[in-house]
Amino acid sequence: MSRSVWAYSENEIVSNEIASAAAEVARASSAEAVVVEIGRTREGVRAPGGKLLLKGPPSPDVSPEVAAESLCRAAKELQPVAILVGATRTGREIASKLAAKLRIGCISEVAKLGSDGQSLTGERSVFAGRVVAKVGCPFPAVATVKVGSYPRSETASGAVQEKDVGVVGDAVRLVSREKKAAGAVDLKSAKVIVSAGRGVKKKEDLAMLEDLAAKMHGALGCSRPLSADLGWLPEEHHIGLTGVNVKPDLYLAIGISGQLQHVAGMKDSKVVASINTDKDAPMFQASDYGIVGDLYQVVPAIKKVLAART
Ligand SMILES: Cc1cc2nc3c(=O)[nH]c(=O)nc-3n(C[C@H](O)[C@H](O)[C@H](O)COP(=O)(O)OP(=O)(O)OC[C@H]3O[C@@H](n4cnc5c(N)ncnc54)[C@H](O)[C@@H]3O)c2cc1C
Incomplete structure (x- = not known):
């Protein structure tokens, strides 16, 4: 795989936003944007470049542990310059685990991502939104991308490259899932x-x-x-x-x-x-x-x- 910027989110909608963020960073760093999927490809997830499907445990519910381990193993081999993860509650957990496993930096809750070719840059609002901090991290880098800060990618998906990273089991088991009561506020x-x-x-x-x-x-x-x-x-x-x-x-x-x-x-x-x-x-x-x-x-x-x- 050539120089690439990866986008991953466990959430389908957020995944499409992160795909747009990855496309922007890829443009600025002369790389290609790749949307990563784990375990299965989701039809609603659009990839401006191509998709990388990491084979995983058969469960459709990928735990943060499995996601971080799968992304880590694939990154060690394919060496993306940046891995962007949607800053959902689960995404934050994945990104921190992933950066620690890879021993690389992580910038969090960023929007307006870019690159000077050598590092990943972004803007983060601090002090309850009163100040905007410009942050950067040398490549390779991980970032959690602020949800809602990018339009959803609508570009049809390109080719899907499959990769078996050998993550077969999951120490975490989903016990049950209950829908919120109807009428919950959105x-x-x-x-x-x-x-x-x-x-x-x-x-x-x-x-x-x-x-x-x-x-x-x-x-x-x-x-x-x-x-x-x-x-x-x-x-x-x-x-x-x-x-x-x-x-x-x-x-x-x-x-x-x-x-x-x-x-x-x-x-x-x-x-x-x-x-x-x-x-x-x-x-x-x-x-x-x-x-x-x-x-x-x-x-x-x-x-x-x-x-x-x-
Ligand atoms: C770490 C931290 C995180 C926090 N996070 C959040 C957060 O995410 N969201 C949040 O909201 N707060 C948060 N807070 C709390 C925040 O600091 C305020 O205490 C809170 O927002 C105040 O809520 P309030 O405006 O409803 O109440 P108050 O500050 O008590 O204000 C009530 C207002 O109502 C007016 N009022 C009274 N009677 C009437 C009336 N009859 N008609 C019209 N107006 C009337 C008063 O003039 C007053 O301005 C956080 C605090 C901390 C320390």
Whole structure:
């Protein structure tokens, strides 16, 4: 195999994003982009260059241990200049194990990847998104690529090269898999997010915001205290540094003070509007529109206007 940049993710959608990232690095480093699959090829995974299929244990659920070991064995032989892994929870585990096994560097959560021909470069947001750090690592390098930072590759897949790396067993066994209850919130793809903060006085009052979200064809999010401390909403509703990163068309922050840990998770929203009783709340600094007022008066007023329009 000639000089190559590999892309791998256990997640099909993320795999297509990482394929685009690999194509960019490959262009900058005069290499070819290769999408790696383990155990089986997935039809939905597009590869701008070609695919490398590493034969693995027959299970469709490749554990991080097997993925890291398979990638390590193949890399030792085929010597890619860079291995890009999607920065999912599993991907982070794979990348760290892989870099340690290969004894090479790993840059994490990067976007805007590139190369000067000798090293892998990228940008990473730090200090809750207030600063962008430019990072680099000499080839060969591993990187975890920020999910959502690249468009999904739609190029049809090229040739598939197969390789048996001799990983036959898996010390980790999947015991069971349970689907999340229907109706679980999908904040990442929501166009409108109505987000609740500590300004909401009681759990029952969330129904008012949930109703507003439904009327706006949106989803209900929240600040961390509402899920982590009070347990009023499941953790997948919590937006911010330690929660979900979102970028809806409209983010409506209701009773949220706007601490930087929260803003870090919603600052890429197209339009931000806030409702807060405190005119000096930092959330207004991160907003395009703001209403200084009591949410218990403002929210019913908005709902009234929406009802009059339908
Ligand atoms: C390591 C670390 C990680 C963290 N990660 C996250 C994270 O990912 N996401 C996150 O959200 N937080 C996170 N936090 C917590 C964060 O620092 C804040 O404490 C939190 O965001 C505050 O939530 P809040 O704005 O809902 O509550 P508060 O800060 O208590 O603000 C409540 C706001 O509601 C307003 N208000 C009160 N009554 C009304 C009313 N009737 N009508 C309108 N407005 C009203 C108040 O003026 C105030 O501005 C983290 C903290 C740490 C230390």
